[in-house]
Amino acid sequence: MKEKLRGLTLNKKYYPWITLVLGIYVMTTSGSLYFFGAWSEPLRRTEGWSVENIGNIGTMLHFGVWASFVGGLLYDKFGHRPVAIGGSLLIFVGYFFLYLIKAQIINVPYWLAGIFAFSLGQGSSMCYFVALNPSIKNFKSEHRGKVVGVLVCCFALCSGIYTQFYKGFLKSRGDDATILLLFLAIMLSVTPLVGGLLSRVTNSSPQSIKPIYFCYLLCIIIVVYLGTVSIIQNFTLLPALPFSIALVIMLSLFCFTPLLCKFEQLESDSYEPQVLDEEEEEEKKKQETNNTEGESNLLRTLASFDFWLLFIIYLISAGSGIVVVNNFEAIVISKEDLPKFADIKYENIPHNKEVLTFIALFSVFNAIGRILVGFLSDKFLSKLERVWWVTFCCATMCFSQLIFSIATINMIYFAVISLGLSFGGLFSAMPTLTSEIFGVKNFGANWGFIGIAPAIGSELLSALLAAKLSAKYLSLIHISEPTRLL
Numbered sequence: 513m514k515e516k517l518r519g520l521t522l523n524k525k526y527y528p529w530i531t532l533v534l535g536i537y538v539m540t541t542s543g544s545l546y547f548f549g550a551w552s553e554p555l556r557r558t559e560g561w562s563v564e565n566i567g568n569i570g571t572m573l574h575f576g577v578w579a580s581f582v583g584g585l586l587y588d589k590f591g592h593r594p595v596a597i598g599g600s601l602l603i604f605v606g607y608f609f610l611y612l613i614k615a616q617i618i619n620v621p622y623w624l625a626g627i628f629a630f631s632l633g634q635g636s637s638m639c640y641f642v643a644l645n646p647s648i649k650n651f652k653s654e655h656r657g658k659v660v661g662v663l664v665c666c667f668a669l670c671s672g673i674y675t676q677f678y679k680g681f682l683k684s685r686g687d688d689a690t691i692l693l694l695f696l697a698i699m700l701s702v703t704p705l706v707g708g709l710l711s712r713v714t715n716s717s718p719q720s721i722k723p724i725y726f727c728y729l730l731c732i733i734i735v736v737y738l739g740t741v742s743i744i745q746n747f748t749l750l751p752a753l754p755f756s757i758a759l760v761i762m763l764s765l766f767c768f769t770p771l772l773c774k775f776e777q778l779e780s781d782s783y784e785p786q787v788l789d790e791e792e793e794e795e796k797k798k799q800e801t802n803n804t805e806g807e808s809n810l811l812r813t814l815a816s817f818d819f820w821l822l823f824i825i826y827l828i829s830a831g832s833g834i835v836v837v838n839n840f841e842a843i844v845i846s847k848e849d850l851p852k853f854a855d856i857k858y859e860n861i862p863h864n865k866e867v868l869t870f871i872a873l874f875s876v877f878n879a880i881g882r883i884l885v886g887f888l889s890d891k892f893l894s895k896l897e898r899v900w901w902v903t904f905c906c907a908t909m910c911f912s913q914l915i916f917s918i919a920t921i922n923m924i925y926f927a928v929i930s931l932g933l934s935f936g937g938l939f940s941a942m943p944t945l946t947s948e949i950f951g952v953k954n955f956g957a958n959w960g961f962i963g964i965a966p967a968i969g970s971e972l973l974s975a976l977l978a979a980k981l982s983a984k985y986l987s988l989i990h991i992s993e994p995t996r997l998l
Contacts, residue, residue, distance in 0.1 A: 528650040528718055529770040531711045532659065536727065536766055538596075538643035538707035539663050541700040542636045543670030544603070545577045547692075550675070554689035555614050555625070565622040571971070572626035576633020578967030583638035584960025585810075588953075592642045596708020599638030600701040606632025607697035614690045637963075639704040640667065641956050644943065646713045649952050654893055655721045656947060661886015661940045662727045665735070668879040668936060672738040673759065674699065679745070680756020723772040731883050734762050739876035807951035813958045818949055823965050826942055829906045831969020832913060833935040840870045843916065843924070870924065874932045881905075881936025889941060898948060901941045908934035 548570050556566040587595045609628045612618045644663055651659050674696070682691050741755050813819050836843070889901045908930060915927035943959055950958045 524714065524716055525718070526770045527712050527714045528647070528716070529723055529772075531650055531713075532647050532662075532724075532727070533766050533769050534707040534711045535643040535647050535663055536666050537763075538639055538704045538711075539666040540670050540673050540763075541603070541703045542640040542643060543667040544636055544674075544696060544700055545573055545633060546671035547674070547696065548573055551610070551614070551689045551693055555610065558614055558616065559619075559622070559625075561622045569622060569626045569629050573629035573633045574970060575967055576630040577636050578963055578965075578970075579634075580637035580640065580963040581957060581960030582634060583641050584956030584958070584963075586638070587641045587645055587956035592646055592708055592711055592713070595638050596642045596704055596711075599635040599642060600705035600708070602631045602635030602638065603704070604635075604697050604701035606630075606635060607693055607700065611690065611693035611697055614693055635701075637960075639708070641960075642704060642708040642711070643667075645956055646711045648943075648947055648955055649713050650717060651721075652717045653948060655718075655724070655890060656944050657886045657888075657890035657893070657898065657940070658721065658724050658728070659886075660944045661883040662724065662731055664886075664940050664943070665731050665879045665882040665936075668875065668882060668939075669731075669734060669738065672742065672875055673734075673763070676738065676741065676752070676756050676759050679752035680759075681753070723769050726769055726772055727766065728883055728887065730762065730765055731879070734759070735876055735879040737762065739873070742875070807953045808949075808958065809954050810957040810961070813950050813954070814961065819958075819962070822942070822946065822949075823962055825902065825906060826938075826962060826965035827969040827972075829909055829938055829969075830935075830966035831973040833909055833931060833938075834966065834970045835973050836913070836916060836931055837874060837935075840874075844870075844921070870928050873925070873928045874935075877929050877932030878936040881933035882940040884933070885937035885940045886944070889944065898941060898945045902938065902945060905934045905938040905941060909938070 552566050552570060555561075583595060583599065586598070606628045609618070610625065610632075613620060613625055613628075643666075644660070647659050647663065648656060677699075678692055678695055682695055737759070744750065745752065745755075808816070885901055885905065889896075889898050912927050912931040912934060915923060915930065919927055942962070946959050946962055947955050
């Protein structure tokens, strides 16, 4: 009887890869903060709120996502399944109540809508850990760059994937923002719930990492596909349904990843023990000791110089990137030689349509930067420590900012590509570097606190500095259709 049951049990060698695939699908639901621009303005018009009110709601949403230390602490304490349930519930509550507000079923003040936005932001950050942490623990350190690269790439693709689903399957069914909010409430809560419950943290790691290259190939195909489709749909009236069906097929191909490890073996205690000589045994004990010493709890992490160094670097670099992302439209307008104090229609501003192209380009190269840095940091790990990749991304981002300051409209294309690669690469290298410096045992809490840095950087550099400079410049001209800071 036991032999029959054992034959029905899934081979352990599939667990890390199944968990990675589930993490990919969960991660595609975690980046929903990028949907804010799609529903914020329609919600503001419906409720009659001011621009400042909806801006405060956006701040609450971003703070909920980036203040991820709560999800990290809960993950380290209770594991991924309870956090997946809690995160899914928070996402559903947030989006569903925003749907009720937009549908005018309930009438609430803006600050309560901000609490709902904070709720879905916290749920998204929890699901981020549910997608990332199990695979961080399931794969050896020399392969984590590639694994993290694939997962955070899918985080960046969230808005592109679900926007395409919405355009193809739901847009013709009614009021855009109302149906979109209900769609997000259902899809973005059910997916992480199922994925989190089925994921497993194992004590075994794959000896070979070959199936990850299949995931890399699919990510690159999807990135290029979404970028191309976005540009095509901006300039044509082709139906969206065929594009959405093709995307569903591409995403379903990730399910074949575990089958590629059919003949792979796992390093596990359940297999036949290896006979080690004295030197190998001593080296193994030394490695285990180093791994134990590398584990750092939250208090020890917060008291270390390395933590604050990474925190400040992340704050400045990510914050400066968010400044540009949030102000593509204002940058384009500033490059035009517009007459001061003149009444100008937005559609008459030269190059106004290129804003959408810049957004699409940034999205594509942001995702490419994540998988590229993840792959290269593993490939050259023996020659180049991972911290140098963080340095390279920061230097490239600095170079990109310099180009933006002196660029013409045509030069901005190169600056956007450079910014996207460095911005995505930074978000890929930082989690892996954090796991190597402070260990994986308390990775959730440690990375959760470092993850606050982009929120602070965004508020300091974007909301308080760049927004005021942009408003001062735009006050010199009058645009009949309000400028939309993205």
